[in-house]
Amino acid sequence: MTSIYCKPLSRTGLVLACCFWLAGCAGPLGLFGSRDSAPPFRDPAMSMQAASDVVMAGKTSKAEVLAALGPGVVVKFNSGFEVWAYRQKPAGAAASSAEFVVLFAPSGIVQKTRIRPSYAVHEE
The missing domain is CATH 1.20.5 (Single alpha-helices involved in coiled-coils or other helix-helix interfaces)
Structure with a gap:
């Protein structure tokens, strides 16, 4: 029923x-x-190397990075440090994504940057 x-x-x-x-x-x-998505930076034509040239360790502030590159993926730590990551999606399924990473000190100034290029992924 x-x-x-x-x-x-x-x-x-x-x-x-x-x-x-x-x-x-x-x-x-x-x-x-x-997997097609927006480019990692505000300027779609900007390359990872050009972004690295814009951001200078010990000089560039968060506001300047935001103005030049746009928002990234933000990871905040209890110590006051922040990491902003900008990831570029791979062209094919058999590649990893390239990324530009910016480490900010608690003062809000860039402490370090790093570019990790994309690599071909080999499946066995």
Whole structure:
């Protein structure tokens, strides 16, 4: 025997399932797993090396980096240090992403930068 509460619950479940499906489509890889995304820097033509040339250890502030490169992925530490990472998506599935990493001292001035180039991934 079915109760009168069964229909509203099944509709609610259907609505929730649709919401989760749509949320999954809006995820970081999009509807069909596309890896194409926005460039890592505010200026789409800027290369990793050009970004490295703009940011100078001991001189450049957070505000200057934000103005020159745009927002990156930020990791804050309890010690007051921050890391900003700018990742460039690989052109093919068989490559790792290149990244430019900036370490800020607690004073807000760049302490160190690093470029990690992309490498081909060999599957065995």
